[in-house]
Amino acid sequence: xxxxxxxxxxxxxxxxxxxxxxxxxxxxxxxxxxxxxxxxxxxxxxxxxxxxxxxxxxxxxxxxxxxxxxxxxxxxxxxxxxxxxxxxxxxxxxxxxxxxxxxxxxxxxxxxxxxxxxxxxxxxxxxxxxxxxxxxxxxxxxxxxxxxxxxxxxxxxxxxxxxxxxxxxxxxxxxxxxxxxxxxxxxxxxxxxxxxxxxxxxxxxxxxxxxxxxxxxxxxxxxxxxxxxxxxxxxxxxxxxxxxxxxxxxxxxxxxxxxxxxxxxxxxxxxxxxxxxxxxxxxxxxxxxxxxxxxxxxxxxxxxxxxxxxxxxxxxxxxxxxxxxxxxxxxxxxxxxxxxxxxxxxxxxxxxxxxxxxxxxxxxxxxxxxxxxxxxxxxxxxxxxxxxxxxxxxxxxxxxxxxxxxxxxxx
Numbered sequence: 001x002x003x004x005x006x007x008x009x010x011x012x013x014x015x016x017x018x019x020x021x022x023x024x025x026x027x028x029x030x031x032x033x034x035x036x037x038x039x040x041x042x043x044x045x046x047x048x049x050x051x052x053x054x055x056x057x058x059x060x061x062x063x064x065x066x067x068x069x070x071x072x073x074x075x076x077x078x079x080x081x082x083x084x085x086x087x088x089x090x091x092x093x094x095x096x097x098x099x100x101x102x103x104x105x106x107x108x109x110x111x112x113x114x115x116x117x118x119x120x121x122x123x124x125x126x127x128x129x130x131x132x133x134x135x136x137x138x139x140x141x142x143x144x145x146x147x148x149x150x151x152x153x154x155x156x157x158x159x160x161x162x163x164x165x166x167x168x169x170x171x172x173x174x175x176x177x178x179x180x181x182x183x184x185x186x187x188x189x190x191x192x193x194x195x196x197x198x199x200x201x202x203x204x205x206x207x208x209x210x211x212x213x214x215x216x217x218x219x220x221x222x223x224x225x226x227x228x229x230x231x232x233x234x235x236x237x238x239x240x241x242x243x244x245x246x247x248x249x250x251x252x253x254x255x256x257x258x259x260x261x262x263x264x265x266x267x268x269x270x271x272x273x274x275x276x277x278x279x280x281x282x283x284x285x286x287x288x289x290x291x292x293x294x295x296x297x298x299x300x301x302x303x304x305x306x307x308x309x310x311x312x313x314x315x316x317x318x319x320x321x322x323x324x325x326x327x328x329x330x331x332x333x334x335x336x337x338x339x340x341x342x343x344x345x346x347x348x349x350x351x352x353x354x355x356x357x358x359x360x361x362x363x364x365x366x367x368x369x370x371x372x373x374x375x376x377x378x379x380x381x382x383x384x385x386x387x388x389x390x391x392x393x394x395x396x397x398x399x400x401x402x403x404x405x406x407x408x409x410x411x
């Protein structure tokens with residue numbers, strides 16, 4: 001379902017916009033000791049705990065619509081395919097560069113959805129006669145949404161930090177062809193002082209093309225998020241629970257682009273589900289795919305840059321749109337740790353995490369029995385350890401077994 005319509009201000013180019021070609025350097029201390037509840041923050045910083053963060057899983061249905069449909073031709077339709085909003089049937093975008101630019105600027109007001117997916121799994125091997133069967137068990141899979149942290153003051157209508165950027169002359173991308181290329185003469189001195197085309201010029205080039213099969217893509221980019229820092233912090237947090245399994249921490253981005261298809265029957269057919277399945281099942285795609293690949297001219301030249309952070313002054317710290325990665329971790333690590341121990345699988349909104357943090361204590365380690373009596377718990381724990389050792393000896397895996405009181409290890 002699409003997001004509700006929200007008023008947007010007129011777009012203004014930011015003369016102080018951060019270049020995408022300068023990668024910042026980070027210098028952080030080691031992870032702080034993990035204990036206690038997260039520290040208190042100011043009213044503005046606490047806003048995300050009052051705003052639900054919604055996770056939209058990658059859409060697979062071509063019938064998914066989006067709020068970017070606002071203002072399009074009545075015959076135009078919007079579909080979500082693999083995290084990309086696909087627009088087809090808006091004939092004015094084919095021939096009117098002013099209208100096309102207006103639509104691009106409108107679509108840029110909607111941010112991407114950066115996610116953190118935290119997953120843990122282990123393998124279990126069972127013996128059936130002379131054969132061994134191994135299967136993978138998912139222990140937890142937690143999805144966290146960072147979209148609200150791209151909005152200044154956590155305002156869901158605020159896009160003032162976003163700025164539009166076009167590709168440089170020496171970047172290899174789609175410039176109105178089926179192949180990626182650099183700008184002509186980009187490697188020669190004659191182009192050294194030549195400014196790259198702006199959005200207006202690219203819209204004119206697209207509309208002036210005689211190709212019937214065209215795609216204009218607006219990319220939505222998250223800038224300034226230190227994924228390495230967050231990954232290291234979360235990895236250490238998971239291991240602190242005694243987890244012995246395999247962990248995976250990824251940072252997918254949804255709503256990462258908008259594709260505007262030219263109005264033509266082949267473009268409409270290629271996005272129609274039953275026609276696509278017909279080509280798959282009859283193997284006609286073996287002939288159609290090369291034709292579409294060679295006949296489609298693509299323009300991937302414009303980016304809507306949404307900064308999580310940007311470079312500060314020459315001697316000052318980085319400027320964060322809302323809070324830093326360290327502040328985010330300090331706020332939510334208690335909730336994430338408890339969800340790991342709960343073997344939670346699904347979306348964890350800010351409201352859910354806040355409720356989990358308010359619990360009086362951590363849940364017990366999976367596989368352990370907690371009766372509340374110290375002596376009984378110790379005896380049960382010793383018995384469970386003995387059973388694990390016996391099981392490992394039976395499998396011939398005594399040296400690799402999980403005999404240290406952890407949980408989630410391969411068995």
